[in-house]
Amino acid sequence: MYQLGLIGNPVSHSKSPDLHHNFLNRAGLKGSYELVHVEEDELQEKVEELVNQGFSGFNVTVPYKEKVLNLLDSLEESAELMGSVNTVKIENGKLVGYNTDGKGYVRSLIESYPDFLNQSKHKRVLLIGAGGAAKGIAHQLNQYLFHDLMVTNRSYDKAEALSHNFAQFRPMLLEDISVMKGQFDLIINTTTVGMYPSESEQIISLEGVGPSCIVSDIVYKPKWTALLKDAKYRGCQLLFGESMLYYQALNSFEIWTNRQLNFNLMN
Numbered sequence: 274m275y276q277l278g279l280i281g282n283p284v285s286h287s288k289s290p291d292l293h294h295n296f297l298n299r300a301g302l303k304g305s306y307e308l309v310h311v312e313e314d315e316l317q318e319k320v321e322e323l324v325n326q327g328f329s330g331f332n333v334t335v336p337y338k339e340k341v342l343n344l345l346d347s348l349e350e351s352a353e354l355m356g357s358v359n360t361v362k363i364e365n366g367k368l369v370g371y372n373t374d375g376k377g378y379v380r381s382l383i384e385s386y387p388d389f390l391n392q393s394k395h396k397r398v399l400l401i402g403a404g405g406a407a408k409g410i411a412h413q414l415n416q417y418l419f420h421d422l423m424v425t426n427r428s429y430d431k432a433e434a435l436s437h438n439f440a441q442f443r444p445m446l447l448e449d450i451s452v453m454k455g456q457f458d459l460i461i462n463t464t465t466v467g468m469y470p471s472e473s474e475q476i477i478s479l480e481g482v483g484p485s486c487i488v489s490d491i492v493y494k495p496k497w498t499a500l501l502k503d504a505k506y507r508g509c510q511l512l513f514g515e516s517m518l519y520y521q522a523l524n525s526f527e528i529w530t531n532r533q534l535n536f537n538l539m540n
């Protein structure tokens with residue numbers, strides 16, 4: 274019996290219960306996944322309650338992805354690197370923090386475009402943004418050898434800092450990227466630009482980007498961001514934010530249940 278849940282504020286509109294109930298069913302496991310609304314001053318108390326109630330683990334969402342760090346006993350590598358946790362596993366009363374965002378992204382890429390990473394040596398990738406989500410994705414991509422990996426950000430110092438951590442990445446200022454856009458085989462928006470309620474905003478125009486390019490957005494609300502609409506108009510290949518959301522959830526579920534589950538999003 275797996276007792277699972279999500280802590281955050283707000284949590285009421287989360288799709289996580291649907292996803293995890295679906296995973297439990299498909300894996301033939303018994304369990305539950307609850308939404309736990311947590312106010313700022315009760316984080317520690319609520320986490321202790323989950324441990325005492327015998328929870329196997331929980332997800333963490335805004336605004337606690339960083340704050341939860343000092344309540345944990347240890348961190349897995351990606352959580353440590355990103356300085357943020359979206360998944361906690363409770364084992365023998367000990368709390369271990371993970372971040373499944375980067376792995377979830379790469380898994381969604383593999384599911385939709387199975388050959389892309391096999392041919393990474395010939396591929397040029399543009400990562401837009403240098404925040405927490407970008408770091409998680411950069412960490413996973415850096416494990417493959419690419420023809421070119423570029424990170425671009427509104428503020429150059431953060432792009433530069435990311436490229437210090439991940440050797441293959443070359444930094445560039447966002448406003449200087451326009452002439453190069455046509456060169457990339459994969460463009461990933463990791464910023465919040467285009468997210469509800471500012472869905473008319475677009476991080477970069479895709480002028481000059483051809484149909485062989487995969488354009489991907491980690492924003493999933495709305496599903497059709499301005500960037501992805503522009504990509505469709507230009508005949509580009511698409512990767513939606515909800516696909517990353519699905520696979521980061523599946524990764525969390527696998528951590529809690531110690532199982533490898535190859536559930537495809539399409540089914």
Ligand code: ATR
Nearest residue numbers: 402403404405406407426427428431463464465466
């Ligand atoms: P997350 O953890 O979700 O990645 P974050 O760490 O706050 O969030 O990072 C947000 C990213 O979106 C950053 O790369 C940020 O750029 P800056 O480092 O220059 O702040 C980027 N971002 C947010 N709003 C932006 C905007 N209006 N234009 C360009 N980039 C923006």
